[in-house]
Amino acid sequence: xxxxxxxxxxxxxxxxxxxxxxxxxxxxxxxxxxxxxxxxxxxxxxxxxxxxxxxxxxxxxxxxxxxxxxxxxxxxxxxxxxxxxxxxxxxxxxxxxxxxxxxxxxxxxxxxxxxxxxxxxxxxxxxxxxxxxxxxxxxxxxxxxxxxxxxxxxxxxxxxxxxxxxxxxxxxxxxxxxxxxxxxxxxxxxxxxxxxxxxxxxxxxxxxxxxxxxxxxxxxxxxxxxxxxxxxxxxxxxxxxxxxxxxxxxxxxxxxxxxxxxxxxxxxxxxxxxxxxxxxxxxxxxxxxxxxxxxxxxxxxxxxxxxxxxxxxxxx
Numbered sequence: 001x002x003x004x005x006x007x008x009x010x011x012x013x014x015x016x017x018x019x020x021x022x023x024x025x026x027x028x029x030x031x032x033x034x035x036x037x038x039x040x041x042x043x044x045x046x047x048x049x050x051x052x053x054x055x056x057x058x059x060x061x062x063x064x065x066x067x068x069x070x071x072x073x074x075x076x077x078x079x080x081x082x083x084x085x086x087x088x089x090x091x092x093x094x095x096x097x098x099x100x101x102x103x104x105x106x107x108x109x110x111x112x113x114x115x116x117x118x119x120x121x122x123x124x125x126x127x128x129x130x131x132x133x134x135x136x137x138x139x140x141x142x143x144x145x146x147x148x149x150x151x152x153x154x155x156x157x158x159x160x161x162x163x164x165x166x167x168x169x170x171x172x173x174x175x176x177x178x179x180x181x182x183x184x185x186x187x188x189x190x191x192x193x194x195x196x197x198x199x200x201x202x203x204x205x206x207x208x209x210x211x212x213x214x215x216x217x218x219x220x221x222x223x224x225x226x227x228x229x230x231x232x233x234x235x236x237x238x239x240x241x242x243x244x245x246x247x248x249x250x251x252x253x254x255x256x257x258x259x260x261x262x263x264x265x266x267x268x269x270x271x272x273x274x275x276x277x278x279x280x281x282x283x284x285x286x287x288x289x290x291x292x293x294x295x296x297x298x299x300x301x302x303x304x305x306x307x308x309x310x311x312x313x314x315x316x
Contacts (some may be wrong), residue, residue: 227294
């Protein structure tokens with residue numbers, strides 16, 4: 001991304017150029033023409049947002065193979081004032097690259113980001129049975145490192161890496177799961193909510209009030225009794241004692257949907273700590289199907305009925 005005047009907004013992403021996070025950033029219309037700040041980790045990206053160096057940061061939050069990204073989930077749970085304003089999906093596949101002239105038979109050590117290495121293990125163990133592994137900070141850093149060091153003969157990298165570095169592809173499509181997808185979220189300090197689209201997602205982090213039997217069920221009932229589907233629920237240790245966990249939850253719907261708003265009110269009454277992370281359009285644009293008994297009008301009619309009773313009106 002070319003340089004821009006100081007007044008141009010900046011966006012942070014896990015770099016360098018060519019990473020999957022960079023690919024996700026390319027999907028953000030508002031980032032076109034902005035300054036893109038390449039950072040080394042999630043903490044640095046979110047610090048850019050908190051300090052105002054960037055208006056938003058793109059971070060990976062979930063992978064269809066590995067599950068939730070714990071570093072991202074923990075950061076969102078411990079840094080107040082952040083909001084998710086969008087999500088983006090990037091298909092994840094890998095190629096094996098090497099310095100020009102290298103054959104796959106020459107490879108003894110492979111450099112790769114630990115997550116990428118885990119997702120290519122089947123191919124690597126088959127094609128290079130006795131190889132060693134050097135962890136890299138990112139998929140692109142693994143490839144770029146081949147031109148700076150001879151510690152590894154090959155690297156696991158994203159497709160298109162040869163557009164940015166003078167390397168040769170030894171093998172394509174080396175990922176164990178051809179359907180792997182990583183979900184990224186754009187995080188900002190903007191408190192305004194994106195408008196409802198009918199294809200929305202709401203993210204929260206919730207703590208249980210105590211470890212009494214049935215507490216998890218009580219939390220889940222806040223959603224079930226209002227017809228709110230959860231598309232993700234994962235536990236993460238709070239860190240203050242063994243056995244204490246918080247839950248990262250994605251809900252189908254927007255906080256302006258009556259059923260979602262009512263569920264969050266119930267959740268707030270139940271939990272000592274609820275963090276609202278945002279309501280935003282789903283990346284897949286899939287419309288949320290709502291059972292008629294949980295439509296907005298049902299909730300508004302119920303409130304009107306109760307208001308009439310409280311105001312002394314005739315029973316309906």
